[in-house]
Amino acid sequence: MKEEIHPKYFETTITCACGNVIHTRSTVKNIRVEICSACHPFFTGKQKLVDTAGRVEKFKQRYTRTAGKTVRRKPKIRKTAIKKKAKKKST
Numbered sequence: 001m002k003e004e005i006h007p008k009y010f011e012t013t014i015t016c017a018c019g020n021v022i023h024t025r026s027t028v029k030n031i032r033v034e035i036c037s038a039c040h041p042f043f044t045g046k047q048k049l050v051d052t053a054g055r056v057e058k059f060k061q062r063y064t065r066t067a068g069k070t071v072r073r074k075p076k077i078r079k080t081a082i083k084k085k086a087k088k089k090s091t
Contacts, residue, residue, distance in 0.1 A: 007027040008027065009025055009026070009027060010025065010026060010027070010028075010029050011023070011024075011025050012024060012025065012026045012028065012029050012030060012031060013030055013031075014031045014032075014033060014036070015030070015031070015032050015033070016032075016033050016034070016035065016036035016038065016039060017032075017033070017034050017035070017039075018035075018036065018038060018039040020036050020038040020039065022036070
């Protein structure tokens with residue numbers, strides 16, 4: 001076996017955003033994760049919202065603005081449709 005081709009193997013801690021700490025060994029020291037088996041909905045059976053970009057708050061703001069009603073947007077007009085309308089007007 002060749003010497004010095006294998007990475008160093010350290011005792012490390014994996015720290016989750018929920019505060020759970022797991023001690024193990026790895027080639028990387030001090031790993032930080034967002035979701036672990038203690039807080040993941042699949043393992044806990046509970047729905048827990050993990051919102052890092054504020055998406056839930058943005059949705060709630062839009063939902064309260066419209067009072068729960070469906071807002072229909074205007075359909076996009078393609079450039080070819082605009083050209084056809086311009087030709088019809090000019091003729």
